[in-house]
Amino acid sequence: MGRVKKALAALQDRGFRWFFLARTLTLVTGSMSSIALAFAVLSIDNDAGALSIVLTAFTVANIVFLLLGGVVADRLPRALVIQTSYVVDILSIGTTAALLFTHTATVPLLAGLAALNGASAAFVMPAMQGLIPQLTTPGHLQQANALLSFARSATTIAGPVVAGGIVALAGPAWVMVIQAAGWALAIVFLALVRLPPPVRGQRAGLFHDLHDGWREFWSRPWLWIVVLAFMVLNAIHAGAWGVAGPYIAKNDPLLGIAGWGWVVSAEGAGVLVMTLLLLWLPLRRPLRLGMLGMSALAIPLTLLGVHPSVLLLVAAAFVAGAGVEVFSTGWNVTMMEQIPEEKLSRVSSYDMLGSFVAMPIGTLAFGWLIARADVTALMVGSAIVYAVIALGTMLVPSIWRMGRATAPAEREPVSDGV
Incomplete structure (x- = not known):
């Protein structure tokens, strides 16, 4: 029991527990939606080039906004930055689902929505990196990062399998609905994390x-x-x-x-x-x-x-x-x-x-x-x-x-x- 307690030591910290639940939930649903999006694009245009356009739109937008995301995450409460980004994601994911349900989705539209998701992720990633040390003790940092890596790798293996089954049975739009619901619940979990305000020095812009x-x-x-x-x-x-x-x-x-x-x-x-x-x-x-x-x-x-x-x-x-x-x-x-x-x-x-x-x-x-x-x-x-x-x-x-x-x-x- 002592070894198990040591391995899970970071979960003793209440703030990290809520963050870990939120992060695991978004990892699970996110790993599912990436598979669903690929099949959604290919159902519109069965061409690898079309899929590369959508994926590139996400990557380029993510790279463009990363530095701004880092500044915002240091200026504002990091949990709030993540929650706001999740709201943007819910809107874009919900729009994607609606387009798929109504059979009005096109590759340019999906590329535009993917770019919005990529820009949103550019704010989430630096905010999460800065948030973790605020949620746990220095002695628990390695366990905290290992737990997050475990959740990420486990969902990477299991998520696509589940997503493939849902896409085959009900279509990719329903996977998007599940992701939006997961993101909404993650916002609630993050609302239970209380942090001090950001350190504010003299800033010129x-x-x-x-x-x-x-x-x-x-x-x-x-x-x-x-x-x-x-x-x-x-x-x-x-x-x-x-x-x-x-x-x-x-x-x-x-x-x-x-x-x-x-x-x-x-x-x-x-x-x-x-x-x-x-x-x-x-x-x-x-x-x-x-x-x-x-x-x-x-x-x-x-x-x-x-x-x-x-x-x-x-x-x-x-x-x-x-x-x-x-x-x-x-x-x-x-x-x-x-x-x-x-x-x-x-x-x-x-x-x-x-x-x-x-x-x-x-x-x-x-x-x-x-x-x-x-x-x-x-x-x-x-x-x-x-x-x-x-x-x-x-x-x-x-x-x-x-x-x-x-x-x-x-x-x-x-x-x-x-």
Whole structure:
């Protein structure tokens, strides 16, 4: 019982419990709606290009509004920012459902609504990053982030399965209705979280806040070096794993489409198992171990080019998924411990912008390269670049030496005032 209590320690904090319930609910319904939206678009225009337009609209709007989202989340109560964004989501999701029910949906309309969702998410993500340290004690930060990762990975595995059944039986519009209901209930849960007002210093406006966040971001070499590394790592992952992987699976009988499904599931299982381990195992050197864990993706990338056997790839993808989760939890904990609370959302928005901005480039580049280059050379070369960049970051002293912050031992988080 003692080990279980330690693993679930963050849930002792009342504010985090309500936030965790809200976040889990939106993760479940959100993972369902992404599948439903894909089938909704394809039911209108059975063309992969149409789907890419809708997905790109979401991504571009998200990137464009990220920095503004970080400023707003540092200026206003973060729970309120999230709730307001959820209201916008409910309106856009409800409109999508209505268009699907009335058979009046078009690809441009769905792209416009997806862009609205992407812009809304740009406010939610920095706000959530800044909110978590306000809801739990410093000693519970790792468990809190591992619990959220567990919920995310579990719903990523289960949500699409449930969504597929609902879409097949009742159509994609009903999945949108479920998502809107989930978002509405999440707003209620977040209303039960009580936080102090944001720290308000002397502010000269939006650009002053952006500059202040940039100065905080650039003053920490460990931070901007890792973000620059992930600009390339995420581009390779999006292109080599997200585009070249399915292409190889479809055209190499050694792997096959069904085999690729097992590989992707194994990656998710690796994430899930590692989240459970991190509920107990402390990360003493979160960045060192995290970047070492990220380098593990080079193994399945190499196998995709050299010998895409299902069993070998399943094992390698499991290890890679576990490594990704070590970085994810370690990175979030480090950010929350090292960045001042009143600037955390702005700094996180710079982190997210730098990490995400090159992903569309990676997707397009590998889509072009996979049809023109030698597959083995392309994948092995990508794996080498990936490993060199991930491991190379550990040569930076502040990344290699970064440990857990010495924080006040057991300060009480501000939660619901009870």
